[in-house]
Amino acid sequence: MHTLTSTHFEFPNQKSVYRGKVREVYTINDDLLVMIATDRLSAFDVVMPKGIPYKGQILNQIATEFMHLTADIVPNWLIASPDPNVAIGHLCTPFKVEMVIRGFLSGHAAREYAAGKRVLCGVALPEGMIENDRFPTPIITPTTKADFGVHDEDISREAILANGLVSEEDYLVLEHYTRALFQRGTEIAASRGLILVDTKYEFGKTKDGTIVLIDEIHTPDSSRYFYAEGYEERQQRGEAQKQLSKEFVRQWLIANGFQGKEGQLIPEMTDAYIATVSDRYIELYEKIIGKPFVKADIQNLEQRIVANVNLFLSQR
Numbered sequence: 502m503h504t505l506t507s508t509h510f511e512f513p514n515q516k517s518v519y520r521g522k523v524r525e526v527y528t529i530n531d532d533l534l535v536m537i538a539t540d541r542l543s544a545f546d547v548v549m550p551k552g553i554p555y556k557g558q559i560l561n562q563i564a565t566e567f568m569h570l571t572a573d574i575v576p577n578w579l580i581a582s583p584d585p586n587v588a589i590g591h592l593c594t595p596f597k598v599e600m601v602i603r604g605f606l607s608g609h610a611a612r613e614y615a616a617g618k619r620v621l622c623g624v625a626l627p628e629g630m631i632e633n634d635r636f637p638t639p640i641i642t643p644t645t646k647a648d649f650g651v652h653d654e655d656i657s658r659e660a661i662l663a664n665g666l667v668s669e670e671d672y673l674v675l676e677h678y679t680r681a682l683f684q685r686g687t688e689i690a691a692s693r694g695l696i697l698v699d700t701k702y703e704f705g706k707t708k709d710g711t712i713v714l715i716d717e718i719h720t721p722d723s724s725r726y727f728y729a730e731g732y733e734e735r736q737q738r739g740e741a742q743k744q745l746s747k748e749f750v751r752q753w754l755i756a757n758g759f760q761g762k763e764g765q766l767i768p769e770m771t772d773a774y775i776a777t778v779s780d781r782y783i784e785l786y787e788k789i790i791g792k793p794f795v796k797a798d799i800q801n802l803e804q805r806i807v808a809n810v811n812l813f814l815s816q817r
Contacts (some may be wrong), residue, residue, distance in 0.1 A: 503554030504540040504801045545761025558585040564717040577714040584809035585797040593705030600679040604700040623657030700724035745785040
């Protein structure tokens with residue numbers, strides 16, 4: 502299968518390129534960003550050696566759909582999506598923190614809790630919880646925004662303000678937007694038989710100082726979903742939740758001796774396993790978007806992207 506694992510484009514009036522764990526971002530004319538969602542798979546802040554077919558298209562199309570579905574409550578950076586793998590929007594100055602919000606004790610929070618921690622990012626956690634229990638109220642547990650290949654680090658609201666990473670005035674806006682987006686995402690997920698468990702949002706400022714949502718929103722790379730049906734019964738029986746997220750990849754890596762720590766080797770990802778990962782991403786797309794996934798032609802991925810982006814840029 503053809504996958505997009507790196508790009509080396511030269512668009513008209515291109516100024517620079519930033520390569521993240523999954524997305525590659527081209528700056529055009531100091532005012533536009535062309536964000537290309539590759540098929541790279543990242544887990545534990547490590548990029549896996551093989552791409553996942555259609556993953557970039559899935560991430561981009563979920564994110565752009567949710568940008569439209571939340572634009573009435575939080576402004577965002579998006580202008581257009583001229584290609585299945587591409588979003589184009591306003592150039593923004595990103596904040597140096599990622600706003601993680603958790604409705605349930607899952608993933609990283611559950612691992613920290615199991616290790617005995619009862620405070621996460623300055624937030625006190627209730628005693629007596631088990632993995633995947635719902636918090637009384639969603640909690641915000643920010644992380645520092647790491648560079649490529651560097652682990653994100655948990656950080657408290659107090660440390661963010663004390664270190665001047667975000668002003669108090671701006672941080673209050675980020676908190677408000679984070680809770681509003683999570684509430685909207687929770688409602689949409691519930692309407693489609695899913696539970697939005699946790700997610701992260703990134704924000705930036707436009708040239709006129711407006712705080713906007715950037716990057717992605719409610720994708721399987723940034724969010725965790727459970728199936729709503731049977732959730733309570735599984736919790737009562739102490740069973741694992743049926744979920745749609747990247748957590749199944751993390752669990753597979755952990756089971757095969759990899760958590761991104763020094764000296765650990767990435768286990769072999771066979772073609773058969775990669776196909777199952779692709780199928781899981783398609784399943785999540787269809788569940789959360791509520792319609793069938795239409796596979797784009799990937800025979801000439803790079804040429805398709807260049808043609809579509811250049812056409813968009815020529816018409817501006």
